[in-house]
Amino acid sequence: MEQGLDSESVPTSGSFDKSRVLNVKPLRCLVPIFPSSSGAPAFSSSQAAPFVCVPPTGPFPPGVAPFYPFFVPNDSQRPAEQGPQNPFVTNHAGSFGFNNPVQSPVPLNSFRTPTQQAGAANGDRGTSRRSRMAGTNVAEDGNSDSQDQSDQYLSGFSMHVTDAEDTSVAGARKGKSRGRTRSAQQVKSPVYDVDIDTVVNNFLASFNLMAFDMLKQAEDDCGLVGYVLMIFDLLRRRISQIEDAKEATPGATRRPDLRAGAIFMKKGIRTNANKRIGAVPGVEVGDIFFFRMELCLVGLHAPSMAGIDYMSVRITGDEEPIAVSIVSSVGYEDDGDDGDVLIYSGQGGIFRKNEQIIDQKLERGNLALEKSLHRGNEVRVIRGMKDVANPTGKVYVYDGLYKIQESWVEKGKTGCNVFKYKLGRLPGQPAVFTLWKSIQQWKDGLTSRTGVILPDLTSGAEIQAVSLVNDIDDEKGPAYFTYFPNLRYLKPFDLPKPSLSCTCNGGCHAGNPNCPCVQRNGGYLPYTALGVLLGYLSLVHECGSSCSCPPNCRNRVTQAGLKVRLEVFKTKDKGWGLRSWDPIRAGSFICEYAGEVIDISKAEELGSENEDIYIFDTTRTYQPLGGMPGDINGSPKTPFPLVISAKNGGNVARFMNHSCSPNVFWQPVLRESNNECYLHIAFFAIRHIPPMQELTYDNGIVQNDKADQMRKKCLCGSLKCRGYFY
Known part of the structure; x- marks a missing residue:
C-alpha cells in the first residue's frame, strides 16, 4: 500500500492545492502486516509503514469470524476426495486464477475488518457497511451482492492461492501452525461438502470447455464473454440448488456466486485477465451484471469488493497508480443523477462510535484517481442500480468510458474529509443511465413513452x-x-x-x-x-x-x-x-x-x-x-x-x-x-x-x-x- 498525505496534512477544501501530491512513497515499498499469534502486529519491514490486516487464514481477533473461502478444514475433517489429486485443490505455487498476474501497486483488496465499535463513512468503499451486515443469512439467489457483503467471503484474487484456499493435506498441516485448526462443528459447511465438489467436477466434465478454447482462438470477444458468463451462471445456479436442499448453517450466508467464481478463477475460465485502460473486448456499453464476480471474470473490474480498480504504470523510471474502473453504487455520497456527469466519492474515512473521525487519505484508489486526473486517461464506470426484482440485490450496469475532470476535498455527512472526483462521460457512446431514468419515469407516470x-x-x-x-x-x-x-x-x-x-x-x-x-x-x-x-x-x-x-x-x-x-x-x-x-x-x-x-x-x-x-x-x-x-x-x-x-x-x-x-x-x-x-x-x-x-x-x-x-x-x-x- 502506498503512503499518502497524513490525515493532519490534508488541508481544508478552501486551501487544498490539487496540483501537488506531497510525501508520497513508492507503492511497492509497503507490505501488509498480519498479527502474530500473540495478537500483536508483526512488522515485516522497519522501513514500511504498518498496514495492519486480519489475515485470511487467522488468527482472528475477538468478534471476527473466519469466512469463505479461507475456511480450511484440518486433516481429520477433510473429505477423502479432497486430496492432492482433486482438480479443484489449489496449486501451492500458483496465483489465484491469473494466467498472467498483473503487477498491482497494492493487493486488489485489503482484509481490513472494522470492529463493532467502528462505523465507516458513506465514502468508504469496501468497509462501510460490513460490520452491520455480519451474521446476515440471506436466502439463496436472493442475496444482496453488495461490495460489503462480498468481502465477508472473498476479498479479491490478488493473493496467492496458498493464502486463499489450500485444501491439500500439506496445506492443512501448514495451516495448523498458522492457527487454522478448526473444530468439527466449525467446518460443517455446505460449501465444503463432498457432494458439491462432485457436482462441480461433473458439471465441468460434461460441459464443452473446448468451445472456450475455440472462441479464444477465433478471437470472438463477445462470444467468449457471453460463454464465460453463461456457464458461470449455470454452475452458480446448480450449486445454489444443491445447497438449497441442505439444512442451513446458523449464522452462515450462502454465496454460490463466490464459490463458482473462485472455481472459475482457479481453472482459468475467464477473459481479459490482464488489466487495461479503456474498453474491454467483448463487453459492450449497457451490458448488465447481477454479481460482482461477473465483473471480475470478464475483466471489467477486478476487485470483488473495492469500488476503485487501478494498476501501475511506469513513467520516467518510476511507477505510479492510475485508475482503470470504478463502481458507483447506491448508498454512497455519489451524485449520479446526471447521465453525463458523475461526482464520485473516494475510499476510506471512518466515523467511530467514540466520535473519533479519521479522514480519507490520498492513497490507494484515491491516489490513483488523482493521478488519472493529471494523466487524463479513460476510466470505465459501472453503476450499481437497485434490482426491482430483489430488494436486497443490485444490478451493475456498464455505463461506458469517462474522464476525471476535477477533484477536491469536502466534509462528508459523517464529519470526515472526503475526496470528491468529477467525471465526465465521453461523447458518442450509447445512452445507458439516461435510458434507465427514462424507463423509471414511464413507470412512475411522470413522462409518456414516445409512440x-x-x-x-x-x-x-x-x-x-x-x-x-x-x-x-x-x-x-x-x-x-x-x-x-x-x-x-x-x-x-x-x-x-x-x-x-x-x-x-x-x-x-x-x-x-x-x-x-x-x-x-x-x-x-x-x-x-x-x-x-x-x-x-x-x-x-x-x-x-x-x-x-x-x-x-x-x-x-x-x-x-x-x-x-x-x-x-x-x-x-x-x-x-x-x-x-x-x-x-x-x-x-x-x-x-x-x-x-x-x-x-x-x-x-x-x-x-x-x-x-x-x-x-x-x-x-x-x-x-x-x-x-x-x-x-x-x-x-x-x-x-x-x-x-x-x-x-x-x-x-x-x-x-x-x-x-x-x-x-x-x-x-x-x-x-x-x-x-x-x-x-x-x-x-x-x-x-x-x-x-x-x-x-x-x-x-x-x-x-x-x-x-x-x-x-x-x-x-x-x-x-x-x-x-x-
Missing part, C-alpha cells in the same frame, strides 16, 4: 400492463387477434400411471422427501426464491391444481403471470417484436407461449401457406445453445409432443421473433392434476438481458418434405445467422 398506441395491449388480462409501441412508422398495430394469457387444450394428456398431489399447505420446500412434486424434480425445487430456473432440464414438474400449496409456492413460477414489464414494439425490418422495460436476470421466467393446442397435421397445412402463422412446435430440431450440457439445448424429447397455434389468439409470446443467436430459450413445464397432465412451454432468459433489448428465441428446424416451402429469410443479423428460419 405508444395502446398503454395495455392485454386489456387487463395480465397482472403487468404490456404497451403497444410504434416509433418507426405510421402502422397502428398488428393484425387483430384475441388476447388470452394461458394455453388452451381441447383435451389434456392422460398419465400412464396415477400421480400424487402435494399436501404442502405452506408451500413446497427444497429437499422435502415427503413432497411428491419435489421428488418428481429429482429431490430439488427447480426454482430459486426469486423464481430463477436453477438448471436446464428435460422437463420441469410444477404443482398442479389439485395440490394443496398456495399460489405463491416456489414450484408455481410459470403460473403467476408476467413478472417483467414488457412492450410489443415495431422493429425496423422484422415486423413486430417484444422487449422489456426491466433488466432480466439469466434464468428468469419471462412468459409462456399461449395459444390453442392443435394437431400436428394442421400445423403442416398452416406452414405450407408461408405466412406469419404464429406456430410453436416442440417436434422441431433446435440448435444447442453454446455447448450446454444436457437436454433442452439440443432436440428435447418432450413426453407429449405439442404444437401450439397463436394465429387467432394468444399472448405476448406470439410477437417474439426468431434469432440464430437467441437470448431466450423455451422449457417444457408439466402440471399434473387428477391423473391428467398439461404441458406448457415457458420462456426463460439465457443470459442477463438489459432493458429495451429485443427478446428472441430459436424457431427450430423443420424436418419434413415441406421444409423448403416453409423457409423464410432470416434477418437476425447475428454472426451465427443460418440465413433462414421457419
